[in-house]
Amino acid sequence: MAICKYHARGVCIRGDLCKFEHDSNKEPQAGHQARPSQSFNLRAEAKEFLPHVTLECLFFQSGSCRNGDACRFQHSSPGSTDSNVTTSASRTRASPNGTGHDNPPIPPSDIQLRSKGAVVRFGPDGLVQNLQFPAHERSVAQKIKNGLPTPKVKIRTVCCSWFNPSKIAYLHYKSRKWANSAMRRFERKFQGRRIQCKLKPPPPHHGSKISIWSVQLSNVPADATENELKVVLKGLPPDNIVFGKSTCSRKPDEALNFVKDLLCPSGQQLETFESAQSASGAKTKVFACFKTLSDVETAVGISGTYSSHLGSRIYVEQMFIVKIPTLADIYSVLEDQVQELQVKNSTTARISVLRDEPHKPVSIRIHGHTPMPVAKAKTEVERLLKGTVVLKDNQGVLWDDYYATTAGFSYLRSLSQPGKVLVYRDLRRRQLVLHGCSTLFASVRCAVVKDFRQRRESLHFISLEGDLWSKALLSGFRRVTDSLGKQKAKLDVTRTPRLVTITGSAEDARLARKLLDSSSEHCEQETDDKRRECPVCFHDAEDPVELSCGHFYCQGCFEDQCRTIKDGTIPITCHGNGGSCEKVVTLDEIRKLLPHEQFEALLAASFDVYIRRHSDELDYCPTPDCDTVFRTTEEALVVPCENCLASICTKCHAISHEGWPCSVNDYEKSGDAERDQQWMDEHNIKRCPKCKTAIEKNGGCNHVICSACRQDICWVCAATFDDERDCYRHLREVHGSIGGEWAHLDAQ
Numbered sequence: 001m002a003i004c005k006y007h008a009r010g011v012c013i014r015g016d017l018c019k020f021e022h023d024s025n026k027e028p029q030a031g032h033q034a035r036p037s038q039s040f041n042l043r044a045e046a047k048e049f050l051p052h053v054t055l056e057c058l059f060f061q062s063g064s065c066r067n068g069d070a071c072r073f074q075h076s077s078p079g080s081t082d083s084n085v086t087t088s089a090s091r092t093r094a095s096p097n098g099t100g101h102d103n104p105p106i107p108p109s110d111i112q113l114r115s116k117g118a119v120v121r122f123g124p125d126g127l128v129q130n131l132q133f134p135a136h137e138r139s140v141a142q143k144i145k146n147g148l149p150t151p152k153v154k155i156r157t158v159c160c161s162w163f164n165p166s167k168i169a170y171l172h173y174k175s176r177k178w179a180n181s182a183m184r185r186f187e188r189k190f191q192g193r194r195i196q197c198k199l200k201p202p203p204p205h206h207g208s209k210i211s212i213w214s215v216q217l218s219n220v221p222a223d224a225t226e227n228e229l230k231v232v233l234k235g236l237p238p239d240n241i242v243f244g245k246s247t248c249s250r251k252p253d254e255a256l257n258f259v260k261d262l263l264c265p266s267g268q269q270l271e272t273f274e275s276a277q278s279a280s281g282a283k284t285k286v287f288a289c290f291k292t293l294s295d296v297e298t299a300v301g302i303s304g305t306y307s308s309h310l311g312s313r314i315y316v317e318q319m320f321i322v323k324i325p326t327l328a329d330i331y332s333v334l335e336d337q338v339q340e341l342q343v344k345n346s347t348t349a350r351i352s353v354l355r356d357e358p359h360k361p362v363s364i365r366i367h368g369h370t371p372m373p374v375a376k377a378k379t380e381v382e383r384l385l386k387g388t389v390v391l392k393d394n395q396g397v398l399w400d401d402y403y404a405t406t407a408g409f410s411y412l413r414s415l416s417q418p419g420k421v422l423v424y425r426d427l428r429r430r431q432l433v434l435h436g437c438s439t440l441f442a443s444v445r446c447a448v449v450k451d452f453r454q455r456r457e458s459l460h461f462i463s464l465e466g467d468l469w470s471k472a473l474l475s476g477f478r479r480v481t482d483s484l485g486k487q488k489a490k491l492d493v494t495r496t497p498r499l500v501t502i503t504g505s506a507e508d509a510r511l512a513r514k515l516l517d518s519s520s521e522h523c524e525q526e527t528d529d530k531r532r533e534c535p536v537c538f539h540d541a542e543d544p545v546e547l548s549c550g551h552f553y554c555q556g557c558f559e560d561q562c563r564t565i566k567d568g569t570i571p572i573t574c575h576g577n578g579g580s581c582e583k584v585v586t587l588d589e590i591r592k593l594l595p596h597e598q599f600e601a602l603l604a605a606s607f608d609v610y611i612r613r614h615s616d617e618l619d620y621c622p623t624p625d626c627d628t629v630f631r632t633t634e635e636a637l638v639v640p641c642e643n644c645l646a647s648i649c650t651k652c653h654a655i656s657h658e659g660w661p662c663s664v665n666d667y668e669k670s671g672d673a674e675r676d677q678q679w680m681d682e683h684n685i686k687r688c689p690k691c692k693t694a695i696e697k698n699g700g701c702n703h704v705i706c707s708a709c710r711q712d713i714c715w716v717c718a719a720t721f722d723d724e725r726d727c728y729r730h731l732r733e734v735h736g737s738i739g740g741e742w743a744h745l746d747a748q
Contacts, residue, residue: 111587113603117621117628117641120607124586125571128610133631133639156271158299159319159367160259160286161278163312164252165222166193168244169229171215176201179213182236190232191221193281212239219282222246248311255284258309263288263299263316287321287367320374321367324655325623325646326385328355331362333422333436334384338364341380348373351381361623382654385624387424387433388441390448396696398448399430400455411451415444423448428620428627460509462500468516469498470578476516478538483515484508486537498579535575536561545593549583551576555593562594562602570609613709615691619653621646636662689718702739703727715739 004020113120121130173179179199186195196218202211215238217229226241250258256275264270271289278285290296296318303316331338331353342351349368364381368374392398402408403425412423412432421436421444432448434441464472472491477500480489489512490501500516502509534541536557543555551574553561562572572590574581591599611618611629621628621641628641636651646655652662680686685696688706695713697704702715703724712721716735721727731738 111591111603113600113607115604115607116611117630118607120603120610122587122603122606124588125584126587126590126602126606127570128607131631133629156291156293156296157287157289157319157321158263158296158316160263160288160299160314160316161283162255162259162307162310162314163247163282164277164284165246165248165250165255165311166219166282167222167224167246169217169220169224170240170242170244171217171229171233171238172240172242173213173215173238174210176213178236179215182215182233182238185232185236186217189281191224191228191281192277193219193221194279195219219280222249246311248309250309250311252284255310256286258307259286259314260288262302262307262314264295265298268292268295287319317369319367319369320371321365322374322378322655323354323646324364324366324378324381324385325361325626326364327424327624328359328362329422330385330387330424330435330624331364332419335419337384338381341377341384345373345377345380349377351377378655385435387435388438390423390432390434390445392449392452397431397694398452399432400452402455403432404430412448415447424624426624458503458505460502460504460506460512462502462509462513462516464498464500464516471516472498472500472538475538479515480512481537481539484512491536491538535577535579535581547574547576547583547585548589549574549576549581551581558593559595559598562590563598570606612693613691615693615709621648622653622655686715686718688713689720702731702735 004022111122113122117133119132119134120128121132123129171179171182173182176199183197183199186197189195198216198218200214200216202213220243226243229241230237260270260273269291271291272287273289274287276285276287277283288299290299300316300318302314304313306313338351338353345351348370349366352365352367354363354365366374366377366381368377390398400408403412404427409425412425416422417436417440421434421440423444424433424435426433434444462468468476477489477491480500484502484504488502488504488508490503491498500512502512532541532544532552533539534544534554534557535551537554539554541552541554541557544552545555545558546552572585574583574585590602594602611620617632618629619632620626621630623641623646626641626646630639630641630648630650632653633650636649638647639650640647648655649662680694683696684698685694687694688709688711690711691706691709693706693709695704695706697715704713704715705711705724706713712724712727713719714721714727714730714735716731716739719727719730721730728738
C-alpha cells in the first residue's frame with residue numbers, strides 16, 4: 001500500500017479512515033511535527049473538563065473534520081468523562097490518528113459551568129461574569145421566528161372525543177336467578193370497559209312453554225368474542241349468546257391517526273397530541289395543542305359531525321390545561337386533600353393526578369372549558385402545595401446548616417409520618433416546610449424548635465475585637481485548638497469583627513476565652529517558619545499548599561475555606577499576615593489545588609451567591625426540589641424547565657397559566673399577598689427594595705444590609721445606597737438620627 005504523503009508531513013485529516021498507509025515508524029517532517037501533549041499537574045483536571053453546550057462534531061468522530069480548532073462544534077474523543085465544567089482546553093483533544101495537540105494554560109475567564117439550567121461564565125476572581133439561558137433564548141428565538149406577539153390569553157388546546165367501536169351482546173337464560181348472577185359478573189371492567197347491564201324479562205304471551213330471560217350488555221368492545229364472554233361467565237354458561245352489529249371496526253391506532261389528520265387537514269403541526277380513555281372506557285379523548293389560534297377555530301368547527309370512519313360523532317372543545325409538578329413524598333401526605341379539591345371543583349374544572357412510577361415526580365393536571373374556574377382550582381392546588389414554613393419563636397424563618405447534612409436529613413425524616421405529615425427541607429431557600437395534616441404541625445414544629453435551640457445553645461462566639469485578634473494570631477487560637485481540638489474551635493475571618501466559634505459546653509467557651517486572654521501580646525516578626533504557619537488553624541501547615549502570595553495553608557484548611565463560602569467571601573482572599581494579605585486567590589490557582597468535585601462545587605456556590613444578589617432578575621423554578629433558575633421578564637414568556645420539564649411564566653414566576661393573563665393569576669393570589677403583608681407588618685419585617693428578600697430587624701440602628709443582595713438600605717423609608725456612609729448621612733439629614741439604641745450619639 002502506498003505511503004500517505006500528508007501523514008508524513010503531519011497534516012493528514014483522514015485519520016484511521018485514510019486509504020493510504022500511515023507509517024507509525026516514520027516521524028513527520030520538521031516544521032509540521034505535532035507538539036507533544038502537555039500534562040497538567042492540576043487536581044481539578046483529574047477528570048476532563050467537557051462542555052455541555054456545543055454539539056458533537058460528527059466529522060471529527062470519523063476523523064475527517066477540516067476545521068480543526070476553528071470548528072464551532074465539539075471535538076471530543078469517545079469515552080470522555082462528563083463534567084459540568086467547560087474550559088478553553090476542552091476543545092483540544094487527541095486526533096484519531098494518535099497525534100496530540102499542546103494544551104495551553106487555560107485563561108480563568110474561559111471557565112464555564114452548566115448549572116441550574118444556565119451556562120455560567122466566571123471571571124479570574126471567581127465572580128460570575130456572564131449568564132446564558134439556552135431554554136429562554138430558544139423561546140425568544142421561536143417568538144421572533146413566528147413574528148407574532150405573545151398573546152395574553154392563549155387558547156391553543158382542544159379536547160377531541162368520540163365513542164369507541166362497540167356492540168351490544170345478549171345473554172339468554174332460562175332462570176331469572178342465573179341471569180341476575182350473570183349481571184353481577186360484569187360489575188368489574190371487561191377489557192377496560194365498564195359494561196352496562198340490563199335485565200329483560202320474557203315478553204308476555206310469548207307462546208312458549210320456556211321463559212327466556214335476557215341480559216343486555218352495552219359498551220362491549222367491537223372485537224370481543226363469544227369465548228371471551230364465556231371466560232367471565234365460567235360456571236354460569238348462557239343458553240345462547242347473540243351479538244348486535246358493531247358501530248365500527250377500526251383499530252385504536254387507526255382511529256387516532258384518522259382524528260389527527262382530521263384536526264390538521266392542511267398538514268398543520270401539533271405541539272402535543274395525547275390520548276386517554278374515559279373512566280368507563282366508552283370514549284377516547286385526545287388533547288391536541290396547536291401552534292395558532294386559527295387552527296384551534298378550524299378544529300372546533302368540526303365538532304358534532306358524524307364520521308363513518310369512527311362510527312360516532314366527534315366532539316371538539318377548547319380547553320384550558322395546566323400541569324403542576326410536585327414531589328411524590330409531598331403528594332403522598334396531601335392525597336386526601338387533593339381528592340377533596342377534585343370533588344369540590346368537579347363541576348367547573350377537572351383535577352387529575354398523573355403518576356408514572358413510585359418515587360418519581362407527580363403531575364397534578366387541571367383542565368376545564370373556561371379560564372377562571374381553572375385559575376381558581378390552580379390557585380387552590382398551589383396553596384395546598386405551598387405548605388407551612390417552620391418559624392422560630394420570634395417569627396423568623398428557622399434554619400440551621402445541620403439540616404442540609406445527611407444526618408440532618410435523617411433527623412427530619414424521623415419526624416415525618418408516612419401518609420400524614422412530611423418535613424420538607426428546602427435547600428434553595430434554606431427553610432423547613434410542613435406538608436400534610438395541619439393538626440400534626442404543632443407537635444412537629446415543637447420538636448424541630450427544641451432541636452434548634454439545643455444546637456444554638458451548644459454554639460458560643462468569641463468576638464476578636466481589640467488586642468484579642470493579635471493574641472489569637474500569635475498563639476491564642478493554636479492553644480485553643482490544642483486544648484479543645486480542631487473540630488470544636490473554628491476561626492471565622494470573613495465576619496466583622498472576626499469570630500472564634502466554639503461548639504460545646506459553656507465551660508469549653510470559658511476555657512477558650514481564658515486561653516486567648518492569657519496569650520502573649522508581643523508581636524513577633526514573621527520568619528520563614530512563621531510564613532509556613534497556616535493562617536486558618538495557626539498550626540504548621542499539614543500537607544501544605546502555597547499560594548502565589550507566598551503564604552502556606554493546610555490542604556484541609558484551604559479546602560474548608562473554599563467549601564464554606566458565603567455571600568461576603570467571594571472572591572476568596574488570602575488571610576496571611578494576620579489577615580492583612582487579602583490577595584485574591586484566582587480560579588486558576590484554586591483549580592490547581594482543589595479536587596475536581598470541590599472545584600465544581602465552589603463554582604456552583606459562587607453562582608448561588610450571584611443568584612441571591614440578583615434575585616430581582618433571577619428566580620427558581622416553582623416546582624419543589626427543582627433548582628433550575630430562569631431570568632424574569634416584564635413580558636409574559638413561557639420557558640421550559642430543562643430539569644422537571646414544567647412550563648414557567650417568566651413574568652409572574654408561576655407555572656405557565658395558558659388560557660388566562662398574569663393579571664388573573666395575580667388576582668387569584670392577591671389574598672395570599674395581603675395576608676403575608678399583614679403578618680410582616682405585625683412582626684416588623686420588610687422586603688428588600690432591590691431583591692424582595694424578607695428582612696427581620698430586631699435591634700440596632702436604622703441602617704440595614706440585605707443578606708441576599710448586600711444592598712445598603714434605610715429601614716425607615718426603604719431608600720437604597722451604594723455605600724453605608726451615604727446611608728448614615730441620609731439618616732441624619734432626613735430622619736434626624738441613625739435611630740435605635742445609638743440615636744443618643746447624634747444628640748451629643
